[in-house]
Amino acid sequence: MPKCDHCGAHVSEQFVRVFADENGDVRACVSCSANAGIAEVARQRAREAGA
Template identity: 65%
Template sequence: MPTCDHCDAHISEQFRAVFADERGEVLACPNCSANSGIADESRRRSGSG
């Protein structure tokens, strides 16, 4: 079962496929970030944005 690497909340395989970084890590999810800012928050937390 995939989980968010930031908050450990359950995420779907589809969510991981769309929002995971090049290493397969999901650094933001609807549980720990606003839906509209997940991609931006993920980049910010990874230090690449």
């Protein structure tokens, strides 16, 4: 079952296909970021993690 790597919330396979990075990591989801900013938050968290 896929989950957000930041908060641990469940995400759908479709969400993973759309928002995961090239490694399949989901760094932001609707539970831990604003709906309109998921992609931006994910990129920011990836930069902060050094990925």
